[in-house]
Amino acid sequence: xxxRRLAHDRIEVSIAHVKRGGTKLAVLFxxxxxxxxxxxxxxxxxxxxxxxxxxxxxxxxxxEEDTVARLGGDEFLILVAAIASEExxxxxxxxxxxxxxxxxxxxxxxxxxxxxIGVAFFPNDGDNPGILTKHADIAMxxxxxxxxxxYCLFTSDxxxxxxxxxxxxxxLRQAVINREFTVFYQP
Numbered sequence: 384x385x386x387r388r389l390a391h392d393r394i395e396v397s398i399a400h401v402k403r404g405g406t407k408l409a410v411l412f413x414x415x416x417x418x419x420x421x422x423x424x425x426x427x428x429x430x431x432x433x434x435x436x437x438x439x440x441x442x443x444x445x446x447e448e449d450t451v452a453r454l455g456g457d458e459f460l461i462l463v464a465a466i467a468s469e470e471x472x473x474x475x476x477x478x479x480x481x482x483x484x485x486x487x488x489x490x491x492x493x494x495x496x497x498x499x500i501g502v503a504f505f506p507n508d509g510d511n512p513g514i515l516t517k518h519a520d521i522a523m524x525x526x527x528x529x530x531x532x533x534y535c536l537f538t539s540d541x542x543x544x545x546x547x548x549x550x551x552x553x554x555l556r557q558a559v560i561n562r563e564f565t566v567f568y569q570p
Contacts, residue, residue, distance in 0.1 A: 384438050390452035390460045391512035397464045398505055398512075404465060409472040410512075411461040412501040412519035413441070413479070416531040418457035421494065429489050433496065436487045444482055445475070460516065469504060469536075476500050476534045483532075497532035499523050508537045 385393065397408050415437065422430040434457065441451045441459060450462040461479075463472055479500060486493035501522030509515040518537040526535040558564060 384442075384459075385450060385452040387452065387454045387460070390450060390454070390462065391516070393450045393452075394462055394512035394515060397462060398510070401465065401505060406465045406467060407469070407507075408505045409463040409466060409469070410503045410505070410515040410519045411463065411472075411476065411479075412503075412516065412523040413459040413461060413498050414500075414523055414527070415457035416497045416499055416527070418496065421496070425489075425494075429494075432489045433487055433494055436489070437496070440482055440487075441479070444479055460519075472502060472504070473534075473536075476502060480532065480534065499526040499531050500534040501526055501537065502534060503537040 394408075394410065401408050418430065418433075421433055434453070437457075438451065438453060438459070441461065445451060445461060445463070448464050450460075450464075452460045452462070454460050463475060466472055480498065483497050486495050488494075501519040501524070503509055503515045503518035503522060505515055508518045522535040522537040526533045529535065
């Protein structure tokens with residue numbers, strides 16, 4: 384599969400085509416749920432075999448003009464090019480989630496794994512590969528927070544919430560360093 388760099392290049396090319404054709408495109412950020420458990424309990428060799436089967440299943444689910452890329456670890460990016468409607472992408476996402484219902488057979492053993500998917504659309508959610516990937520990633524983490532094995536569409540509210548939480552964490556860490564907390568005991 385293409386890596387992050389090639390995926391971003393393909394997104395750039397697709398953006399140029401979309402601008403000329405008046406259609407949209409979608410970037411899907413897919414992360415396997417609890418994949419670390421496979422590596423930790425069965426070993427990295429089994430994890431690698433599972434990733435290969437996941438990649439093959441994902442490629443089989445998309446159109447020829449779409450791109451499935453592996454960003455690293457258990458993270459995949461799917462570029463859905465030249466779409467007529469967002470509903471088409473939502474149907475694809477639902478099919479992708481359903482394709483994980485069937486077990487993956489690794490060395491004669493059935494493994495069950497699910498995925499969480501975040502979706503960002505061009506031009507609404509970003510105008511370059513980096514922003515679209517980031518926003519799809521933010522939406523994917525929201526899908527995980529909702530209980531995994533689901534999907535989430537990016538909204539600006541998600542980005543604002545992430546920024547707020549990042550700022551809150553930074554402020555709390557600084558307050559600890561500056562000894563700005565006082566502990567009271569209330570029986």
